[in-house]
Amino acid sequence: MSERSPHAAAADWREQIFIALKAAEIRQVGYVPDAGHSRLIELCQDDPEVRAIPLTSEEEGIALAAGAWLGGQRAALLMQSSGVGNCINMLSLAKACRFPLLLLVTMRGEWAEFNPWQVAMGTKTQAALELMDVLVYRVEQPEEAAETVAAALDIAFNGSLAAAVLLSQRLIGAKRWVK
Amino acid sequence: MSAAAERGLPRLDRREAMRVLLERRGDLLLVTGLGSTTYDAAAAGDNDTNFYLWGAMGGAAMIGFGLAVAQPERRVLVVTGDGEMLMGLGALATIGVQRPPNLSIAVFDNGRYAETGMQPSHTDAGVSLCGVGRACGIDAAYDISDMAALQDFARRLHGAGETLFARIAICADEPPRVLPSRDGVYLKNRFRRALGLDGD
Secondary structure (H helix, E strand, O other): OOEOOOOHHHOOHHHHHHHHHHHOOEEEEEEOOOOOOHHHHHHHHHOOOOEEEEOOOHHHHHHHHHHHHHOOOEEEEEEEHHHHHHOOOOHHHHHHHOOOEEEEEEOOOOOOOOOHHHHHHHOOHHHHHHHOOOEEEEEOOHHHHHHHHHHHHHHHHHHOOEEEEEEOHHHHOOEOOOO | OOHHHHOOOOOEOHHHHHHHHHOOOOOOEEEEOOOHHHHHHHHHOOOOOEEEOOOOOOOHHHHHHHHHHHOOOOOEEEEEEHHHHHHOOHHHHHHHHHOOOOEEEEEEEOOEEHHHOOEEOHHHHOOOHHHHHHHOOOOEEEEEOOHHHHHHHHHHOOOOOOOEEEEEEEOOOOOOOOOOOOOHHHHHHHHHHHOOOOOO
């Protein structure tokens, strides 16, 4: 599936996010395959210091990150906005135990969306996270991506808090359905 | 009485089964699932390297997996119930792909949701957790219903070079509850300190 990005000249914001994850010593990255995260997933898979772990459902990642932290490693989770809905009860684990948690969420259903089924969760993603006391940061411009992720990593791991960075659909580029 | 017990299939006492798994635990790290396996572990003796779940149903196996990846020199055991495992069945597929050599998962299967009133679970109707584990690529998957097999599995926890899975048939009874701390922050911090990590 191809994408059209309005920011083709700044296509390396995904690589900048990866550099931020590495700088924060992220060692486990759980993900559900996703077009918007595909470059970042490849970078994680190719790095010998990072264990890239494909999940069947996003909620597995919340538990994965808790286990990693119990054992002294830092984890990050990559998911699409629809996957946030799959995490809700499992986020009680992070809250009850104050596990640090970082979610990087690619948005669907908010900008030039072709598929109306994505809109229901896409328009409620931020509210759902905030209902579970996850701190939410949004990235609209490619130049904001790395510093926003770095700031979210800081607050998550220094404060033992859950934080999510929403990568807007406008930033990622709407999925092209008709070629 | 469960359908399996009515059919006369052997089953183990859950407290005895937990005691056997932990009697020579050494530096084994333990994660237990929401419900009776948490009480069973507390009854066998509280330990700083026990992480008890009081919620997050379906998460026990993945917590054990993340822990096993983070602590490759230590053995990690997850003990959870059939209902808890059924809620997070996808975790077995995820773990089957990764197969960390230091992770073991034991499911105490009474075919019942004991916590909510002993309603039958899918395993009571014939769903095979051992079959699921094997189908997910966990080759060392055992269906255990007698003490000799359980003792053999307990020995293998410490030396196996592959992910282990066991479905352990237990009686559908409710021994008196032994309740460990429900303070998640306390449980997390003491676990990390026991591994020489900072609290928090």
